[in-house]
Amino acid sequence: MPLADQQVVVVGGGPAGASAAITLARGGASVLLVDKARFPRDKCCGDGLTADALRQLESLGLRPDSVADWQPVREVFVRSPVGRTVSFPLPDDGLFAVVAPRAELDSALLDVARAAGAKVADGHALTGARAVPGGLELDVDGLGTVHAAYAIAADGAWSPLRKALGANQPGYLGDWHAFRQYFSGVGPAAAGLWIWFEPDLLPGYAWSFPLPGGRANVGFGIQRDAGIPIREMKDMWPELLARPAVRDVLGDSAVPEGVHKAWPIPARIDKVPLTAGGGRALFVGDAACATDPMTGEGIAQALLTGRKAAEAIIAGGRGGSAGDVAGAYERAVEHELFADHRLARLLSRALSHRKGVRIALRVAGSTDWTRRNFGRWLFEDYPRAAVVTPSRWRRGMFTGKGAYRS
Numbered sequence: 001m002p003l004a005d006q007q008v009v010v011v012g013g014g015p016a017g018a019s020a021a022i023t024l025a026r027g028g029a030s031v032l033l034v035d036k037a038r039f040p041r042d043k044c045c046g047d048g049l050t051a052d053a054l055r056q057l058e059s060l061g062l063r064p065d066s067v068a069d070w071q072p073v074r075e076v077f078v079r080s081p082v083g084r085t086v087s088f089p090l091p092d093d094g095l096f097a098v099v100a101p102r103a104e105l106d107s108a109l110l111d112v113a114r115a116a117g118a119k120v121a122d123g124h125a126l127t128g129a130r131a132v133p134g135g136l137e138l139d140v141d142g143l144g145t146v147h148a149a150y151a152i153a154a155d156g157a158w159s160p161l162r163k164a165l166g167a168n169q170p171g172y173l174g175d176w177h178a179f180r181q182y183f184s185g186v187g188p189a190a191a192g193l194w195i196w197f198e199p200d201l202l203p204g205y206a207w208s209f210p211l212p213g214g215r216a217n218v219g220f221g222i223q224r225d226a227g228i229p230i231r232e233m234k235d236m237w238p239e240l241l242a243r244p245a246v247r248d249v250l251g252d253s254a255v256p257e258g259v260h261k262a263w264p265i266p267a268r269i270d271k272v273p274l275t276a277g278g279g280r281a282l283f284v285g286d287a288a289c290a291t292d293p294m295t296g297e298g299i300a301q302a303l304l305t306g307r308k309a310a311e312a313i314i315a316g317g318r319g320g321s322a323g324d325v326a327g328a329y330e331r332a333v334e335h336e337l338f339a340d341h342r343l344a345r346l347l348s349r350a351l352s353h354r355k356g357v358r359i360a361l362r363v364a365g366s367t368d369w370t371r372r373n374f375g376r377w378l379f380e381d382y383p384r385a386a387v388v389t390p391s392r393w394r395r396g397m398f399t400g401k402g403a404y405r406s
Contacts, residue, residue, distance in 0.1 A: 007032060008313060009138055009148040010118075011126050011161050013039060014102075015053075015299050016285025017154030018109035019306030022060050025116040027314035032148075033118055034140050035155075036125030039110055043102035044180055044263040046296070047217045048193075048209055050380040051096040053300035054403035056307070057109075061116075064098075064404060066108040071211050073097035073193045076375055078361060079245055081199045081354040086365035087192075088375035094402020097193065097379045099209045099217065126155065129164035131277040150316075150325065151281045152309050154302070157266045159287035167276035167283075174264025175289075176204070176296045177230045179237060180219030181260035182211075187251025190216045194249050198240070203294075203351035206240060208249055215257075218250065221265070221296045223348070233262055267293035267345075269301075270338045279326030282309040290337065292384070294344035294351070300380055301337060308332040335391070340384035373398075 008024050010017045013035035024031045049057070064070045072095050076088045090096040110120050121143060128139035135149045138161075153161040162168045186208075194208040204222035211217060220240060222233070237260060240246060266289035275282050284290070285302035292301065309329050316325035350356040364374035376382070382397045383389065 007146070007148050008150045008152065009034065009136075009146060010152045010154060011035075011138070012154030012156060012285070012287070013037070013110055013120065013122060014043065014106055014154060014156075014285060014302065015109060016287070016290075016302035016306035017152065018106070018113050019056070019060060019303040020152045020154060020284060020310040021113040021118040021120075022109075022116045023307045023310035024313065025113065025118040027310065029310075029314065029317070031113075031118040032121065032146065033110075033113060034121045034124045034126060034143070036123070036141070038123040040103045040107035043106060044178070044261045045102045045299075046178070046180065046207060046209055046219060046221075047099050047101050047105075047211075048297060048299075049098040049100055049105075050297060050300050051376070051402060052380040053303060054095050054098060056300065056303040058403045060109070060303070061112050062109055066111065067100045067104045069101050069104055069212050069215075071099040073099060073210065076193045076195065076378070079194070079196045080358050080361045081197050081202065082358055083245070084358075084361065086361050086371070088364070088371050088378070090375050090379065091372070091402060094405040096376065096381060096402045099193070099211055101211065101217075126160050126164070129161055129277075129281075131165070131280060136277055136280050149280070150313050150322075151277070152306065152313075153281055153283045153287045154285050154306060155287055157264050157286045157289075159283065161281060162276065162283060162287060165276040165281055167273050167281075169272065172266075174224055175267040175293060176221050176223055176265035176291070177233060177262060178219060178221040178265055178296060179233045179260060179262045180217060181237075182215060182257040183218050183250060183254045184213070184215045184257055185251070185253040185255045186210075186214055186216045187249065187254065189249045190251065190254075196245055197351070197357045198243070199354055202353065202357065203348045206246065208246070216250070216254075224264075230262055230264070234260070265291050265296050265298065267291040267296070267298075267341075269333065270341055274330050274333055275326040279322035282312065282326070282329050284309050288333070292344050293341060294348040295378075297380070304336060305333060308336065336383075339389045343385040343388070
């Protein structure tokens with residue numbers, strides 16, 4: 001059956017789901033995207049976009065002027081556990097890092113999906129799913145039972161579709177916990193992007209990511225095995241904000257906005273099933289635990305996995321079976337992410353100790369060349385483990401221009 005005659009349902013309207021929907025619609029598929037939330041909606045996140053994420057957003061057709069609080073970043077400041085601060089400049093030929101609130105970014109991406117031809121049904125939650133001959137049946141609140149040849153699960157760390165199909169991970173609570181609050185009235189130092197490696201957070205860190213109008217996204221992330229329960233992060237927050245290194249950046253006039261929020265971050269894509277339902281359901285983004293285990297960043301990985309899942313379905317629609325689709329997607333994710341993920345996990349262990357962080361920053365900040373290139377590596381200008389994966393090498397990989405040069 002031609003792909004255009006088979007409906008693909010995308011569950012979840014974040015970056016992974018939008019990327020999948022846009023790619024599918026442009027590939028000729030009939031696409032329905034459902035999400036229990038109504039957009040725009042807030043999403044707990046650091047709001048940072050790496051060079052990889054920016055290039056993918058540009059290729060999808062997202063325009064920066066569609067995101068009101070789009071804030072380019074030109075310099076990153078990293079403070080070690082012993083108080084040494086190193087600055088890492090980013091190239092000015094295009095964009096290599098941006099901060100954009102998820103409420104605005106996700107809504108703008110869904111507009112791109114609609115323009116591409118995808119039907120977006122926000123405010124409609126998935127309530128059940130099961131495999132049937134030739135596809136899946138999905139129970140969607142307000143829409144009834146929807147038949148799909150394939151479904152892409154972009155529905156977060158606790159993926160309802162994964163659970164409905166019996167592929168969930170009982171007892172799994174995420175690899176990271178993160179905590180975030182917006183601030184207004186921040187000082188001039190907060191115009192830069194700051195990362196603090198505080199001794200009691202290692203290998204986690206605290207951050208201040210700049211936003212327009214004297215605002216900032218401020219938060220901290222810790223690994224779950226650090227032994228700090230997520231419920232205790234609320235108690236840590238006032239004391240962390242009062243630390244001199246943080247207060248000096250935010251300034252005395254900084255005022256918290258609204259409520260603070262905490263959320264789990266899944267980061268084990270090489271350890272979870274990527275498909276279910278006989279190959280008819282493909283998991284992407286947080287539902288695939290695709291987040292970088294060293295930084296906790298996941299938007300680039302979400303965009304990538306969403307696109308790869310869509311491409312596998314498009315290719316399978318030309319005569320392939322569900323098994324072919326699932327296999328193609330699993331191979332693509334392994335090729336693109338597994339080596340990076342495993343290297344990041346290894347490096348994260350080194351960052352668990354003050355000495356490891358101190359040595360890393362000393363080496364990274366030793367010369368102008370190392371400072372420039374460490375900034376590009378940190379912000380995923382090229383794959384994390386590119387040096388040891390020659391199959392991904394391409395001309396100009398280490399000297400490429402940034403996104404949105406025009």
